[in-house]
Amino acid sequence: MKYIDEYHNPRAVAAFAEKIKSITSRDWNIMEVCGGQTHAIVRHGLDQLLPDRITLLHGPGCPVCVTPLSIIDKAIEIAGRENVIFCSFGDMMRVPGSAGDLFSVKSAGGDLRVVYSPLDALRIAQENPDKEVVFFGIGFETTAPANAMSILQAGLVGLENFSVLSAMVLIPPAMEVILSSDNNKVDAFLAAGHVCTVSGFEQYEELSAGYSVPIVVTGFEPLDIIQGIYMSLAQLEDGRAMVENQYSRSVKREGNAEARRVMEDVLTIVDRRWRGLGMIESSGLAISDKYRQYDAEEKFGKVDDISDQSGECISAEILKGTRKPFDCPAFGTRCTPENPLGATMVSSEGACSAYYSYRKLDLQKTGLE
Amino acid sequence: MDADPREKECPIPKDKYPHIRMAHGGGGRLMHELIEKLFVAAFYSSSLESEHDSAVIHAPSGRLAYTTDSYVIQPIFFPGGDIGKLAVCGTVNDLAMSGARPLYISVGFILEEGLEIETLWKICLSMRREAANAGAKIITGDTKVVDKGKCDQIYINTAGIGIIEHDLNIRPSSIRPGDAVILNGDIGRHGMAVMAKRERLSFDTEIESDCISLSDVIMKLLEAGIEIHCLRDLTRGGLATACVEIARSSKFRIELEEKSIIISKGVRGACEMLGFDPIYVANEGRFVMFVKPGDAGKALVIINAADHDFSPAIIGKVTKEESGLVTLKTRIGTERIVDMLSGEQLPRIC
Numbered sequence: 027m028k029y030i031d032e033y034h035n036p037r038a039v040a041a042f043a044e045k046i047k048s049i050t051s052r053d054w055n056i057m058e059v060c061g062g063q064t065h066a067i068v069r070h071g072l073d074q075l076l077p078d079r080i081t082l083l084h085g086p087g088c089p090v091c092v093t094p095l096s097i098i099d100k101a102i103e104i105a106g107r108e109n110v111i112f113c114s115f116g117d118m119m120r121v122p123g124s125a126g127d128l129f130s131v132k133s134a135g136g137d138l139r140v141v142y143s144p145l146d147a148l149r150i151a152q153e154n155p156d157k158e159v160v161f162f163g164i165g166f167e168t169t170a171p172a173n174a175m176s177i178l179q180a181g182l183v184g185l186e187n188f189s190v191l192s193a194m195v196l197i198p199p200a201m202e203v204i205l206s207s208d209n210n211k212v213d214a215f216l217a218a219g220h221v222c223t224v225s226g227f228e229q230y231e232e233l234s235a236g237y238s239v240p241i242v243v244t245g246f247e248p249l250d251i252i253q254g255i256y257m258s259l260a261q262l263e264d265g266r267a268m269v270e271n272q273y274s275r276s277v278k279r280e281g282n283a284e285a286r287r288v289m290e291d292v293l294t295i296v297d298r299r300w301r302g303l304g305m306i307e308s309s310g311l312a313i314s315d316k317y318r319q320y321d322a323e324e325k326f327g328k329v330d331d332i333s334d335q336s337g338e339c340i341s342a343e344i345l346k347g348t349r350k351p352f353d354c355p356a357f358g359t360r361c362t363p364e365n366p367l368g369a370t371m372v373s374s375e376g377a378c379s380a381y382y383s384y385r386k387l388d389l390q391k392t393g394l395e
Numbered sequence: 396m397d398a399d400p401r402e403k404e405c406p407i408p409k410d411k412y413p414h415i416r417m418a419h420g421g422g423g424r425l426m427h428e429l430i431e432k433l434f435v436a437a438f439y440s441s442s443l444e445s446e447h448d449s450a451v452i453h454a455p456s457g458r459l460a461y462t463t464d465s466y467v468i469q470p471i472f473f474p475g476g477d478i479g480k481l482a483v484c485g486t487v488n489d490l491a492m493s494g495a496r497p498l499y500i501s502v503g504f505i506l507e508e509g510l511e512i513e514t515l516w517k518i519c520l521s522m523r524r525e526a527a528n529a530g531a532k533i534i535t536g537d538t539k540v541v542d543k544g545k546c547d548q549i550y551i552n553t554a555g556i557g558i559i560e561h562d563l564n565i566r567p568s569s570i571r572p573g574d575a576v577i578l579n580g581d582i583g584r585h586g587m588a589v590m591a592k593r594e595r596l597s598f599d600t601e602i603e604s605d606c607i608s609l610s611d612v613i614m615k616l617l618e619a620g621i622e623i624h625c626l627r628d629l630t631r632g633g634l635a636t637a638c639v640e641i642a643r644s645s646k647f648r649i650e651l652e653e654k655s656i657i658i659s660k661g662v663r664g665a666c667e668m669l670g671f672d673p674i675y676v677a678n679e680g681r682f683v684m685f686v687k688p689g690d691a692g693k694a695l696v697i698i699n700a701a702d703h704d705f706s707p708a709i710i711g712k713v714t715k716e717e718s719g720l721v722t723l724k725t726r727i728g729t730e731r732i733v734d735m736l737s738g739e740q741l742p743r744i745c
Contacts, residue, residue, distance in 0.1 A: 034727065036727045039727045040727070069725075069731060070725050070729060070731075072727075074729045074730070075727070075728075115742065120741070140742070142596065364737050384732055385731075385732065
């Protein structure tokens, strides 16, 4: 299959693994930013192919994981209302809020629909003029243009019963939080290819120069990831720090101009709390004043800002790359995908959840279980 | 099978009662007309015709297998099948997984008021065809009609009785270290076909369900004397869940090879798009078989010859390690654990 088979080629992957071994001269920590990359690394066992001196750290790029408790609670409150049809991407449905998840609202009689695109929610709104249809707009730069487009479309057809509850966030501010923290361990980043497809990577050039950190825009297949690791390692070993583009089949430096224009028209940058990381300045996207009639917070009240970290959970440190899932005493016992204590266990793309699914064998070997 | 003259059109004239009414389950004339003209005509079973409270059958000597399952699928028609075909294949396949030859099937319908009679007729014909293919008879049944909105068009329960004509104990505890794990074809088609239809997702090539009766191929394997230790059809939870269940009950570790597991382009593409792992996606015509290693080659030949839709392969083996784990050797040569999912797979956001 084009763009899949060639990026799973075992010989090509092994060749990069060899090259990595041959140039590694000291310990390095490389963080993959995106949860999709974390999932692929653990699922394909890519880290097993690397020398011990290279540690992969798993970054904050899982939008489901980092959606704060306060917004999930708001979603649950709206979804439970009479006369509301609440639409969400599937993997958001079982993320726990303070009490229960969206699935529990559904089983208690709420009208919840799993959709594949915000435009599906728009269609549901057109088909149900007597109901309020609310779309749970989560995601990074990758999904923000489609969320914004649904609002533009709603405006064009004059829909009044459609709104978006925004939990959209931006990646570069979170990377900056990691880089500027006192105990930062990250030597290089694999930036999220799909995010950069939309946003481009000019912003990353400032980060790379400002913090002298190599950033390689990387795809999601095994060969993409191992090549991205090789490229960032080559920079580290040469003492270079710049932005390189491994995922050039999808990403251009300037990104997707039309998608960015739609985002700029409909959305506005705000401060936002991240589950695990706390409040990050200018890291969120809200619906701009011009389109406020489509903002679910205007219709159903503002989200209450509450903090959301379980005392025992170390997901903040995991998201910043200072600790790994097996460092947590609750991992696999008090904290599981069925009963997650924090951000990194709640979605299948969270680092703890990926380790739980694919790495329990290693845990048994280390005698932790 | 030749077309039956009675398949041409629904014997209940459309203009008279185009839809199911509450009275079709009420015990009166309408219900009798439904049984006589539709169910008896579709299944042409003498015991149904006798309209007695129960079907009377002769008990064959030996071990019997007995199973039941309910079908609530939506949409009721999907590429490659419908709820009727599924209801018969599902029960026939559950019997086949014990190595039993299916004999008799019962059918319970829960019908929603307003269901088109023509739709019910099509579903019944599909059930008749599948039962005939498997050599089983539909001999007793029941119908209930519920108010509009109380069920989703039609629910079907089937139960089946089959006879075991061999001396093997086909079950997880019979598997042994060294056993070959055979999979009879590509995986993930049923789940993705139904999902694509239900969610109105369109892909370049339409994915067709693999729904098929497995009775015939299992009987051929048994007749050829293949030493089968365990069989499991890969329905809900797919290949991964079936192997995990078997490994846990047998206590042995099962090692699978990713490169031997066939996944069609359509299913791979759809799974990539939605973030699904095809080894967890449901099938309705796929099974894993644990056999004595020396019998594996012969088994592959028999499965290959049984149906053009099959593409059997040895996908792994049972090891002597008593960990009850399933591990998968990936295409790129690494290894990972295969575990049960905590719930159903949900499409991811990005």
